[in-house]
Amino acid sequence: MVENRSDTFDIGGEDTVHRLGYGAMRITGEGIIGDPENVGNAHNVLRTAVDLGVDFIDTADSYGPGTSERLIREALLSDPEYRDRVLIATKGGLLRQPTTEWLPRGDPEYLRNALLCSLDRLGVEQIDLYQYHRPDPDTPFVDSINTLAELQDDGYIKHVGVSNVTVEQLDQAREIVDVATVQNEYNVVNRSDEDVLQACENYDIGFIPWYPLAAGDLGEKADVIESVAAEHEASRYQIALAWLLEHSDVTLPIPGTSSLEHLEANVAASAIDLTDDQYGRLAE
Numbered sequence: 001m002v003e004n005r006s007d008t009f010d011i012g013g014e015d016t017v018h019r020l021g022y023g024a025m026r027i028t029g030e031g032i033i034g035d036p037e038n039v040g041n042a043h044n045v046l047r048t049a050v051d052l053g054v055d056f057i058d059t060a061d062s063y064g065p066g067t068s069e070r071l072i073r074e075a076l077l078s079d080p081e082y083r084d085r086v087l088i089a090t091k092g093g094l095l096r097q098p099t100t101e102w103l104p105r106g107d108p109e110y111l112r113n114a115l116l117c118s119l120d121r122l123g124v125e126q127i128d129l130y131q132y133h134r135p136d137p138d139t140p141f142v143d144s145i146n147t148l149a150e151l152q153d154d155g156y157i158k159h160v161g162v163s164n165v166t167v168e169q170l171d172q173a174r175e176i177v178d179v180a181t182v183q184n185e186y187n188v189v190n191r192s193d194e195d196v197l198q199a200c201e202n203y204d205i206g207f208i209p210w211y212p213l214a215a216g217d218l219g220e221k222a223d224v225i226e227s228v229a230a231e232h233e234a235s236r237y238q239i240a241l242a243w244l245l246e247h248s249d250v251t252l253p254i255p256g257t258s259s260l261e262h263l264e265a266n267v268a269a270s271a272i273d274l275t276d277d278q279y280g281r282l283a284e
């Protein structure tokens with residue numbers, strides 16, 4: 001259990017953010033394709049997140065595709081009231097089309113073009129945190145990471161992150177570039193990447209757990225989560241987030257939602273302090 005839990009993390013050792021962020025995948029349309037039914041609501045959710053203290057927002061070029069990044073520009077980055085209050089992380093290397101599944105694309109030419117398109121959609125000259133979305137089995141991993149290192153040298157990227165990687169791949173990436181974050185699937189139910197989280201702790205790298213609420217499928221943990229939730233008069237989703245924040249000082253959960261009500265509940269989870277007993281029961 002983490003003693004004296006920190007509420008912030010320094011991405012790349014220099015950019016301080018609150019550890020509970022916001023994932024902007026769900027502000028797009030149905031099936032993560034196109035605009036949402038209510039664009040105004042998407043703008044409002046993004047601005048409300050920042051007003052509630054969220055200063056780390058994660059997206060990707062494949063969400064929409066391109067829709068999420070554009071909405072973030074419209075709601076936040078084009079507005080002087082918000083643009084300097086938030087760090088935006090986006091990703092490239094995963095192709096999304098209405099008629100296809102999510103297709104890894106990590107070849108250098110594709111990544112360079114994806115990065116330039118993200119800069120344009122976000123309306124910025126440099127991306128705060130650019131993450132390689134998923135290793136491409138058809139492209140050598142080191143070629144993809146070398147491309148991001150070159151783009152960082154060119155000034156287009158401030159911090160480089162990787163996603164959906166093994167410890168071995170993380171070590172390969174670290175030999176090429178300073179890795180600021182890792183984004184892998186991880187939650188109170190699925191801890192199969194515990195070794196990657198441990199590596200991030202050792203290297204002081206931010207660990208961004210995607211699927212932090214397991215889409216509500218809490219499996220064999222459901223009873224104990226419900227019990228702890230009742231003790232805090234909280235929802236089971238809030239307890240799942242509180243556990244992630246308690247479990248490691250490098251975790252940066254990014255729950256996503258298009259609902260203002262759910263957003264407020266997610267942010268409130270950062271104020272829940274688990275007792276040693278509660279943490280232990282959840283960690284078993």
